[in-house]
Amino acid sequence: MGKTDLTIQELYPRFNEQEIKEAEESFDRYLTLVLRIFDRLESEIHPQADQLISCTGTLDCTAPQSEAST
Numbered sequence: 001m002g003k004t005d006l007t008i009q010e011l012y013p014r015f016n017e018q019e020i021k022e023a024e025e026s027f028d029r030y031l032t033l034v035l036r037i038f039d040r041l042e043s044e045i046h047p048q049a050d051q052l053i054s055c056t057g058t059l060d061c062t063a064p065q066s067e068a069s070t
Contacts, residue, residue, distance in 0.1 A: 008023045009015065015023060
């Protein structure tokens with residue numbers, strides 16, 4: 001199987017040091033944005049996902065009853 005961990009320098013071998021630095025900074029900003037979007041969507045979709053039951057360390061898996069199921 002091939003190598004999967006590539007560096008910016010390996011992806012863009014013709015970049016000079018300044019271009020590599022700028023590309024790495026841009027990539028870091030991009031990843032930060034993607035993680036912020038993911039975290040926000042997760043909190044909207046599963047607002048209680050980070051609220052663990054302290055005594056057992058597990059999530060409360062009881063689903064609320066909806067009007068459609070009654």
